[in-house]
Amino acid sequence: xxxxxxxxxxxxxxxxxxxxxxxxxxxxxxxxxxxxxxxxxxxxxxxxxxxxxxxxxxxxxxxxxxxxxxxxxxxxxxxxxxxxxxxxxxxxxxxxxxxxxxxxxxxxxxxxxxxxxxxxxxxxxxxxxxxxxxxxxxxxxxxxxxxxxxxxxxxxxxxxxxxxxxxxxxxxxxxxxxxxxxxxxxxxxxxxxxxxxxxxxxxxxxxxxxxxxxxxxxxxxxxxxxxxxxxxxxxxxxxxxxxxxxxxxxxxxxxxxxxxxxxxxxxxxxxxxxxxxxxxxxxxxxxxxxxxxxxxxxxxxxxxxxxxxxxxxxxxxxxxxxxxxxxxxxxxxxxxxxxxxxxxxxxxxxxxxxxxxxxxxxxxxxxxxxxxxxxxxxxxxxxxxxxxxxxxxxxxxxxxxxxxxxxxxxxxxxxxxxxxxxxxxxxxxxxxxxxxxxxxxxxxxxxxxxxxxxxxxxxxxxxxxxxxxxxxxxxxxxxxxxxxxxxxxxxxxxxxxxxxxxxxxxxx
Amino acid sequence: xxxxxxxxxxxxxxxxxxxxxxxxxxxxxxxxxxxxxxxxxxxxxxxxxxxxxxxxxxxxxxxxxxxxxxxxxxxxxxxxxxxxxxxxxxxxxxxxxxxxxxxxxxxxxxxxxxxxxxxxxxxxxxxxxxxxxxxxxxxxxxxxxxxxxxxxxxxxxxxxxxxxxxxxxxxxxxxxxxxxxxxxxxxxxxxxxxxxxxxxxxxxxxxxxxxxxxxxxxxxxxxxxxxxxxxxxxxxxxxxxxxxxxxxxxxxxxxxxxxxxxxxxxxxxxxxxxxxxxxxxxxxxxxxxxxxxxxxxxxxxxxxxx
Numbered sequence: 001x002x003x004x005x006x007x008x009x010x011x012x013x014x015x016x017x018x019x020x021x022x023x024x025x026x027x028x029x030x031x032x033x034x035x036x037x038x039x040x041x042x043x044x045x046x047x048x049x050x051x052x053x054x055x056x057x058x059x060x061x062x063x064x065x066x067x068x069x070x071x072x073x074x075x076x077x078x079x080x081x082x083x084x085x086x087x088x089x090x091x092x093x094x095x096x097x098x099x100x101x102x103x104x105x106x107x108x109x110x111x112x113x114x115x116x117x118x119x120x121x122x123x124x125x126x127x128x129x130x131x132x133x134x135x136x137x138x139x140x141x142x143x144x145x146x147x148x149x150x151x152x153x154x155x156x157x158x159x160x161x162x163x164x165x166x167x168x169x170x171x172x173x174x175x176x177x178x179x180x181x182x183x184x185x186x187x188x189x190x191x192x193x194x195x196x197x198x199x200x201x202x203x204x205x206x207x208x209x210x211x212x213x214x215x216x217x218x219x220x221x222x223x224x225x226x227x228x229x230x231x232x233x234x235x236x237x238x239x240x241x242x243x244x245x246x247x248x249x250x251x252x253x254x255x256x257x258x259x260x261x262x263x264x265x266x267x268x269x270x271x272x273x274x275x276x277x278x279x280x281x282x283x284x285x286x287x288x289x290x291x292x293x294x295x296x297x298x299x300x301x302x303x304x305x306x307x308x309x310x311x312x313x314x315x316x317x318x319x320x321x322x323x324x325x326x327x328x329x330x331x332x333x334x335x336x337x338x339x340x341x342x343x344x345x346x347x348x349x350x351x352x353x354x355x356x357x358x359x360x361x362x363x364x365x366x367x368x369x370x371x372x373x374x375x376x377x378x379x380x381x382x383x384x385x386x387x388x389x390x391x392x393x394x395x396x397x398x399x400x401x402x403x404x405x406x407x408x409x410x411x412x413x414x415x416x417x418x419x420x421x422x423x424x425x426x427x428x429x430x431x432x433x434x435x436x437x438x439x440x441x442x443x444x445x446x447x448x449x450x451x452x453x454x455x456x457x458x459x460x461x462x463x464x465x466x467x468x469x470x471x472x473x474x475x476x477x478x479x480x481x482x483x484x485x486x487x488x489x490x491x492x493x494x495x496x497x498x499x500x501x502x503x504x505x506x507x508x
Numbered sequence: 509x510x511x512x513x514x515x516x517x518x519x520x521x522x523x524x525x526x527x528x529x530x531x532x533x534x535x536x537x538x539x540x541x542x543x544x545x546x547x548x549x550x551x552x553x554x555x556x557x558x559x560x561x562x563x564x565x566x567x568x569x570x571x572x573x574x575x576x577x578x579x580x581x582x583x584x585x586x587x588x589x590x591x592x593x594x595x596x597x598x599x600x601x602x603x604x605x606x607x608x609x610x611x612x613x614x615x616x617x618x619x620x621x622x623x624x625x626x627x628x629x630x631x632x633x634x635x636x637x638x639x640x641x642x643x644x645x646x647x648x649x650x651x652x653x654x655x656x657x658x659x660x661x662x663x664x665x666x667x668x669x670x671x672x673x674x675x676x677x678x679x680x681x682x683x684x685x686x687x688x689x690x691x692x693x694x695x696x697x698x699x700x701x702x703x704x705x706x707x708x709x710x711x712x713x714x715x716x717x718x719x720x721x722x723x724x725x726x727x728x729x730x731x732x733x734x735x736x737x738x739x740x741x742x743x744x745x746x747x748x749x750x751x752x753x754x755x756x757x758x759x760x761x762x763x764x765x766x767x768x769x770x771x772x773x774x775x776x777x778x779x780x781x782x783x784x785x786x787x788x789x790x791x792x793x794x795x796x797x798x799x800x801x802x803x804x805x806x807x808x809x810x811x812x813x814x
Contacts, residue, residue: 036772038546039592046548122558123551178592194591194601195764195772221673221762225657229672230762233664383540383777386549390541408550418550428553 028215029489029505032227034241036195036220039178042163043114043124051160052499053218056200057097058163058183061088061107062154064410067315067496069158073102073184083151083451090140094207096166097188104142108134109167120177124161149449151456152413155317159409160499186211186503196220212491212506228484231256237489237507240500242482243355244302250484257487260304260480261494264313264407264415267305267360269349269474271400274393274434277345278400284471286335288325290371291364295327297477300359304482308475311420311467315478315496318412318447318460322468325475332371344372350388351402353379360476361402377402390426393434401432408497412460416444420467435472439463513798520794524787528580531786532573535779542589542777563589563779576783585787586780590772595784598769603788606765608676610750612685617692618743624693625700625739630727632705640697647694656687656760674761684761688754692746699742703735710734736807744800751792 035049042054055063061074071077074088094102111134114121132147146153156162169182181189186208187200198218202211219236221227227239228246232253242250242258250256271278271287278284293307306314309321336344349364351357361377368375380388389398407415418424421441424431440463447459468475481494491504543560544551560566564575579586585595628640663683664672674684707713708731716726755767766785773781804811 038590046546046551117558120562122555122562123547125558126552126555129554194593194598195768219673219762222768223759223762226660226672226760226762229657229660229665233668233672235664235671235673381540382775383538383545386544387539387541390544406550430550 027213027507028217029213029238029492029502029507030217030219030236031238031492031500031502032219032221032230032236032240033500034220034222034224034227037192037198037218040181040189040192040198041121041178042165042183043119043121043127043161044178045160046123048497048499049220051497052502053198053200054160054163054181054183055185055499055501056187056216056503057181057185057189058165059185060157060159060163061090062158063163064158064495064497066501067410069154069410073107073164077154079151079154079451081451083146083149083153083449085143085145086153086157087137087143088141090142091207092140094184095205096168096182096184097203098166098168098182100166100168100182102164102184103139104136106167107142107164108136110164110170113167113170120175121161127156127159127161130156149451150413151448151450151452152409152411155409155411155413160497187216190215212504216502216505231484231486234486237486238492238500238502239484240494242484244300244304244482245355247302247304247482255487257485258482259485259493260482262306262315262496263478263481263494263498264315264410264496265481265498266308266313266405266478267356267402267476268308268405269364269400269402269476270398270432271472271474272396272398272432272434273472275399277339277341280339281470282335282339283341284474285325286332286339286371287368287373287474288471289328289335290332290373291325291367291474291476292327293475293477296360296363296367299363300356301477301479304480305477306480307477310464311473311475312412312415312464313407313478313496316407316410316412316415317453318415318457318464320457320461320464322465325471329370336371336373341372344374346374346376347399348376348378349400349402350378350380350385350398352385353381356479357402364402364474389432392427393425396426396434398432403432405430406498410496412464413444413448413456416440416460416463416467420444420463420472433472435467435470437466437470440466513802516798516801517794523794524790527786527790528577528783531783532576535777535782536569538774538777540777542779545775545777546589585784588773588778588781590776590778590781595780598781599766599784599788602764602766602769605676605763606751606754606767609674609681609685609688609763609765610747610754612681613688613750614692614743614747616685617689617696617746620689621693621696622700622736622739624697626704626727626732628697628701629704629708637701641701644694644697647690648698650690651756652687652691652754653756653760655690656683656757659683659687660760672761674758674763684757684763687757687761688750692750695742695746696739700735700739703738704731707731707735733807737804740800740803740807744796744803748793748796751796752789 033049037049037053038047039045039050040053042058045051045054059072062069063072073091075091077086077088079086090104096102113119114124114128130146130150130153131144133145135143137143166182173180179192186203186206188203190199190201192198199215201215224243224246228249230236231239247258250258271284273279297303297305297307310319312319351361365375389401405419418430420435421444422436425434426432443459443463447456450456481498483494488508491506492502495501543556543563543565547556547559588595588598591598624640628637631637660672663670670679670682674680713731716730758765758767770785
């Protein structure tokens with residue numbers, strides 16, 4: 001075959017251009033998410049889809065990278081000994097996307113807005129409610145004083161709700177703030193098509209390492225089978241929330257990978273400890289012994305999960321592994337007999353709709369039947385279920401609920417507080433088991449009252465041992481976040497908080 | 509005719525008022541707290557209360573109703589809880605998508621459906637008739653999610669000629685419109701066939717044939733026109749259903765029309781959005797029924813309205 005010199009030249013030029021482009025980091029990474037964001041204002045944001053997009057554009061003083069606490073806009077920070085006051089040095093030369101310089105005054109102005117009871121940043125306000133005052137010490141130095149000692153405060157600052165927006169944007173956009181995100185992050189806002197997609201582009205003035213793609217587009221695709229088809233057809237390079245039954249489809253394609261990440265989410269059976277028979281600790285322990293968790297995980301989520309070893313997720317600071325409730329139906333039966341239920345009992349378990357909860361519920365049903373516990377599964381749509389479990393103790397009809405729990409800050413303090421202290425009884429928060437233990441209350445208070453991380457960890461370890469022994473839940477598993485990814489994309493994966501981190505996206 | 513149209517629109521007012529009152533109280537009777545759902549299950553009480561206040565749900569039910577009706581009178585449907593934008597804008601966006609999709613589907617289904625129905629009726633009991641009748645039944649009874657996934661697999665994943673994700677664009681509309689059209693097409697073809705067969709049996713058709721008129725002219729000029737009346741009714745009904753959002757097809761093709769919006773809004777207990785959607789659906793059926801009635805008059809001059 002004779003090669004036409006002109007044709008050869010064209011091929012070479014095209015190849016060179018393609019190489020040059022990839023070296024510069026060109027292209028648009030397209031990600032299919034399962035849910036649509038509600039708002040892109042960090043302090044207003046309430047859901048995981050919000051958080052994934054917000055992370056691209058906004059930074060906090062500190063943040064998380066691969067589940068580890070790292071400095072972001074702060075170059076360093078220190079806490080005083082009794083954890084009542086935190087001092088931050090800010091990075092110099094950082095600008096918001098609208099050109100406003102990031103300095104101590106800007107941080108104060110923004111956080112003061114969040115803390116103002118009239119602002120729309122309700123979720124951020126509740127996250128930062130520990131703050132009493134923010135003091136500007138210099139251009140790039142500020143101090144945050146707390147109302148009470150809080151050794152876990154730095155983790156509260158690292159979550160999505162505490163990321164910092166340009167104070168200038170607050171006045172400019174008013175009610176529409178959620179649609180005009182202005183941060184300091186490696187990407188800046190381009191467009192948002194409500195319910196459909198959000199596009200962000202590289203911020204060329206970013207203070208840190210430059211983004212490796214021109215743009216990232218988050219496309220909302222609610223249906224899992226559709227997401228998989230879009231990954232197969234090349235319309236997107238990454239898909240969120242891959243259900244276990246579709247994992248083999250991705251596995252079978254040499255150009256696609258399944259990417260799973262351990263999370264700080266849990267699946268548990270909450271037992272209402274104020275209602276018989278769950279007011280007896282022996283019954284609660286018996287149910288823990290009655291479940292073969294390894295088999296449960298294999299059947300329900302294709303093994304893509306970690307069996308719980310502690311009442312809070314393994315990925316959380318302060319998590320301490322406990323002696324397992326090894327599968328032992330004999331022991332379960334004898335504990336039930338000891339508690340006065342030799343013939344078992346009936347229980348109605350409330351749970352969400354959806355494949356995972358249904359399958360888990362059915363497995364529990366069968367395993368409980370082996371020890372004489374007759375369980376019925378009551379699947380309720382989310383709104384109705386939330387209504388029921390948040391009722392105060394006297395009106396709450398729930399016997400047991402198969403639900404999720406999470407440690408959003410990645411720290412034991414919040415994880416234990418939301419689920420296991422009195423102040424969190426519904427409707428205030430998520431202690432749906434109505435679990436109470438004086439020693440746990442004291443240990444949590446002690447852990448919060450010190451800035452000494454080793455001392456905190458020791459307090460939480462003791463509290464967790466008590467909770468594990470008291471078994472207000474049947475401890476099940478921590479599900480992995482499972483995603484599908486094209487071989488052409490790297491640097492995108494789930495973070496432990498179950499949101500996709502695409503800041504380091506790179507196309508080949 | 510104009511007077512008739514006006515009177516019909518006037519008659520629709522009580523219906524709409526009924527819809528407004530019903531839907532206002534109905535969405536609020538559903539279990540589920542919009543503020544709690546928006547805030548997230550792990551939010552504390554202060555956050556939930558702040559959001560409840562922003563949504564105006566801290567006011568009493570009668571107060572909320574007065575506020576809602578007052579807004580309606582000014583043409584204001586309120587602000588969506590979930591999307592945090594005026595419901596009017598939200599509806600306009602998603603209505604446009606559904607309107608385009610439903611229109612393309614219904615036009616394709618009507619044209620093809622009538623052609624197939626007529627062809628089957630003209631060669632009654634032939635192989636062609638049998639083929640068309642069976643295909644119609646198959647089209648009606650194939651679940652749309654199955655057909656949709658089949659089309660995606662063939663045209664998007666294997667052949668890669670069309671995108672998986674549906675959208676209001678030349679390529680993006682083909683698969684969802686085809687999926688929707690198939691079911692309507694079957695229904696329309698069967699109606700056209702049976703209606704035409706019935707008409708062909710009439711005396712005036714026999715007379716036309718007896719006087720030696722071209723058989724094609726007999727069908728097209730004499731029979732078809734009369735046979736179309738029930739077909740127009742069924743097309744109107746089908747269009748109404750398509751316009752109310754085709755939840756399953758929209759889900760399979762990730763097409764963000766009214767069906768998608770309805771699911772999102774109900775799940776979030778987005779009261780203003782659900783109210784707006786119900787109002788739109790009620791209006792659509794009123795308008796479509798009116799258009800169908802007017803079309804009767806145009807097709808059959810014997811039908812007239814005082």
